Amino acid sequence: MLWRLLESVHGHLGILATLALLHPAILLRKGKVMSFGRKWATALSALLVSSAFGFGLLIYGEYRLVVKREIFNRSEGIGMLFETKEHLAYAVLALTLGATVCAFLAPRERKDLRKAASWLFGMAAILCALTTVLGTYIASFYGFPNP
Amino acid sequence: MATKSRSKSKDKRTRVAIAGLAFGIAAATAYMVQRVFELHTSEPVDLMTMLSETRVGFTWRSITAGWLGLLAAAASYMLSSKIEQIFSNRPRLGPTLAIVWLVCLIASTYWWA
Numbered sequence: 001m002l003w004r005l006l007e008s009v010h011g012h013l014g015i016l017a018t019l020a021l022l023h024p025a026i027l028l029r030k031g032k033v034m035s036f037g038r039k040w041a042t043a044l045s046a047l048l049v050s051s052a053f054g055f056g057l058l059i060y061g062e063y064r065l066v067v068k069r070e071i072f073n074r075s076e077g078i079g080m081l082f083e084t085k086e087h088l089a090y091a092v093l094a095l096t097l098g099a100t101v102c103a104f105l106a107p108r109e110r111k112d113l114r115k116a117a118s119w120l121f122g123m124a125a126i127l128c129a130l131t132t133v134l135g136t137y138i139a140s141f142y143g144f145p146n147p
Numbered sequence: 148m149a150t151k152s153r154s155k156s157k158d159k160r161t162r163v164a165i166a167g168l169a170f171g172i173a174a175a176t177a178y179m180v181q182r183v184f185e186l187h188t189s190e191p192v193d194l195m196t197m198l199s200e201t202r203v204g205f206t207w208r209s210i211t212a213g214w215l216g217l218l219a220a221a222a223s224y225m226l227s228s229k230i231e232q233i234f235s236n237r238p239r240l241g242p243t244l245a246i247v248w249l250v251c252l253i254a255s256t257y258w259w260a
Contacts (some may be wrong), residue, residue: 013179091175098171106164
């Protein structure tokens, strides 16, 4: 029951993270100064991505024992898709953290740096969307058993 | 005096911002390169062995990639003015590289297929 719940929370956080990453990608695209709203959008997207990744790590031990083995037994291709999702998730985390540092620390007059951060957020959003689609597909194939 | 220290602080912030960008790109690249290298050099996979090994593999790949990302960030902190020079002279270089990098990164995750 608990693992099923955590798996769902992980998935929902992933979807929220995808949407949240689009926000700073759009808001910073012209390189405007970090207003209160832009700061919030950037910090929130970093927090959601980190939380989704953290939840993934939290359930991974049990997932490997209960779910992953069964997925590989049923279909190696889908098992490897899980691996792909895992790799993409790491890229999302790295890009988001880098872009967040850049967006917060770029001096006021450095529009170009904030634009670069917006590109990184955009790329992270694309990768996060892919991760979420793969995760949803894999979870619909086989997940933690229902109580 | 105050102006000098303010400009010094701005310079430092610019360098750290560039280092942040470098960390993001370098850590993700390092992770994928390690993964592709592993898949390229490993023999056909025994599923049961792989299931017990992947967690260790993932953790180490992540830590190593994070470390390499930090090294890249430190290098770009030192070389930030040169990096800025390269990109400011060629405004289309950044977006082009970003798109090419993204396509390569996504393609590399399907190396197993």
